[in-house]
Amino acid sequence: MHSLSKALFFIYILLFANFAKAQLCSGTFGQPLISQTFGQGNNTDSWYGPLAQYAPGASTFTEFIGPPGPSNSALRANQSGLVKTPATPGNPFPIYWQPHADHTGDPNGLMLLIDGIATRTVFFEQRMDNLCPNTILRLSIWVLNANSPAANAQTPNMILRITDPNGNVLNEKPTGSVHADLTWHQYFVDFTNGNSSTITLQLINSTLTNSGNDFALDDITVQACGPAIAPFFNTNASLLNMCEGNTSNFILDANITAGYTNAVYQWQENTGSGWADIVGKTTKQAAIDFSDRIAGTYQYRLITAMNGNIDRTYCRAVSEPIKVTVNPLPTAIAENSGPVCIGNNIQLNASGGTSYSWTGPNQFSSTDKSPSIPNATKAMEGIYTVQVTANGCTSPATTTVEILEPIIPITNIQNATICKGKSVQLEASGGSTYLWHPSKGLSDPQIANPIASPTETTTYTVQVSNGKCPAEAEITVNVNKNVMADAGADQTIVTGQPIILNGKVSGDDFTYFWTPSDYLDDPTKLNPIATPTEDITYTLHASSNLGCNSSSDEVFIKVYPKVVIPNTFTPNGDNVNDTWNIPAITSFPNSIVKVTNRYGQLVYQSTGNFKGWDGKMDGKDLPPAIYYYSIYLNKDFKTYTGWVMLMR
Known part of the structure; x- marks a missing residue:
């Protein structure tokens, strides 16, 4: 019986001790009293340190690697370092060290990266001071498994332990396996700090392997248990909207669960520069003078504590804020x-x-x-x-x-007729600005009275405006084309040959005639037949019937004599037909005459002014025979060829 009593007493003591370590918060855990974020990095560096600079109160029992970091850009077992991402530049093990921002998603926020070892040991501590004694507290920490799920590495596993300054364990709690799912996981442990205002968080490695066990820590916080505070406005709304220039007073109130004995209160306001006590508002219900407030956001919260602790930051409960929005009047x-x-x-x-x-x-x-x-x-x-x-x-x-009012445009004319090359003045009125189009042929399209010199019939539209109300009017300028005479190209004929003159006339409404009328079948025809017997120049005259202009052009007709080539001569010295002569060839000073025998041998040639052939070659008489000639007169004639009979 005595042994049984001792056993029951031991069980009772053990249960009471565990109950004391894990007291339940009957209210709620308020806003963080202490927060360790491990600091802020920049856009350039990859490694940061020393640890005390970026994380006051934190210490590690691993080998801390400060800037510029390890040469292979990754940690070895039992090493740690402050980084912005586990995947540091040049990472040689990309499957084990995955890219990830800190717990808040800040790309420059720092985290403590740790490569664990296969030893059950404390690898990290965080000291926290100035806590309110005899308080139920919650300590939480965020942990990231740095490995890829594909690595299939050993997961980190650790124990959260809270100790007082004498090393007494206030409570501890295992995290279990921190899975490699590229997600931050939060772990917490609740405890009572007794009379101590200082506690230390210890993280103890529970993964007994060096394979894997790679993780990062971030955002360690301590929250105090206090009454749950739910503030509200007298409108029972957590959000009020007002307009600048039309703000109105209201009453703050709160529902508070049991928690503090002899509680005191203080309302605070935040207008953008931080929280400040509202003077005189120290009751659970407070009337707020909110008249004539400028545009902005006004936050309110209630803090409560036991009498004597209201000014101690870590010994009071703080509500979530409620806010009033004063909207600016729109800039209409x-x-x-x-x-x-x-x-x-x-x-x-x-x-x-x-x-x-x-x-x-x-x-x-x-x-x-x-x-x-x-x-x-x-x-x-x-x-x-x-x-x-x-x-x-x-x-x-x-x-x-x-x-x-609309305007009425007025123009000086509606139609005008001019000869090409002449001009006419256009004029519009009725407004203050004028714009003519098309602008081609106008001296200035932006004045009321431009000079128009179009080269073809054109309808001009003028837009008349008083600065806003435009109206349009039109003037058509008809352009009569000038007369142009073209007598055609010079021609060449042989005496007695008729030729047609290639006259042309262009323009509008004209008459024409040729001078002189000699050898023309009709000098009033545009293409008369001419049969001149000698060289002659004809002139085509054309005149506009519209009074525009007159024009003339000349054509020269070259008239050559008819060429007759004898086919027999008798060079026998009787002075009758003794030479082969071509009478008309004297009109061709650049002629070339060649005579060959039947074998193609050249027996006679005359170049330039023709001299009659006497039937000799090199001064010797040629025998009677048929000889062959070619006669070139000039470029206007084809070469004559044929034969001539030499007889004696």
Whole structure:
């Protein structure tokens, strides 16, 4: 019986001790009292250190590698270093050290990268001071398995242990396997710190292998257990929206669970520069003077603690913030497309909000941002107002629409006729600006009275405007083409040969004739037949019947004599037909005459002025026979060929 009592007493003590280590929080764990983020890196470096600079209070029992990092860009067993990503540049083991940002996703946020060893030992400690004694606390840490799932490496496994300054274990909790799923995992341990305001987190390796066991640590926090605080406005909404210039007072209140005895309170406000106590607001319910507040976000929270601890940061409970948003009045802008001509569209435009409401003359209303009003009349002229709304706040804006009367363009002429090369002045009136088109042939297309010198019939359109309302008018300038005579190319004929003159005349409405009329069948024809007996020059005359101009052109007709070639001569000294003569050849001073015998031997040649052939070769009489000639007169004639009989 005595032994049984001792056993039951031992079990009771063991259960009580474990219960004390793992007390349950009857309220809620508030915002982090202490946060270790391991600091911030930059855009260039890969390794950082020393550890105390970036993570005050942290220490490691591994070999800490500071900048510039290990030569092979990866850690060895029992080494650690501060990095922005496990996959450091030049990483020789890409399957084991995967790229990943820190727990918050900040690309420059740092983490502590560790390559574990096969020894059950403390490899990391974080000291935390100034905690409130006799508090239930929660310590949490984020852990990332640095390996790829494809590596199939041994997973890290560690124990979270909390000790007091005397080395007493306040509580401990295993993490279990930290899976290689490229995800940060959070682990926590709850404990009571008793009378100690300082605690130390110890991480103990539980993976008894060097294979794998690669991991990163980030964001170690301590939260205190306190009452759950749910603040609210008197409207029972966690969010209030107001408009600048129309803010109103409200009451802050909170639902608070049991937690502190003899609790005290303090409301705080944050307008963007950090949390500050609101003077005099030290009750659970507080009236806030919120009149005439400028645009911005106003946050409110309630802190509570036991009497005497309200000013001790680590000894109080803090609520999540609730906020009031004061929206700025929209910068309302109203515009129109400018003076509008009667009959055209009025185009309104507003900006600065998300919804719009227009009103205006002639009972106009619209909720469009940019309404268009067709077929403008004078009744639509005046002031248009738009109410511009954004985030529930409204501001007005106005724009004035002017309606212009139409203009009537007047021109000095509607049609004009000129000869090509001449000009005429165009003139328009009725407006303040003028634009003519096409611009070709005009001295200046942007004046009221340009000089027009078109080369062909052209209809000019002038746009007359008073600055906004254009109207158009037309003037057609007819251009009569000038007369151009062309007598054709010079020609060559033989006496008695008729020839047709190739006359041509272009232009508008003309008459023509040839001079002289000698040897022409009809000098009033454009292509008369000419039979001159000697060289002659004809002139084609053409005149415009529209009074534009006259033109003339000449053609020369070269008339050669008829060439007759004798085919027999008798060089016997009787002075009758003693030489072979070609009478007309004297008209061809550059002629070439060649005579050959039947064997093709050249027996006679005359170049230039022709001399009659006496039937000799080299001064000796040639025998009677048939001889063959070729006669070149000039480029206008083909070479004559044939035979001549020499008789004695």
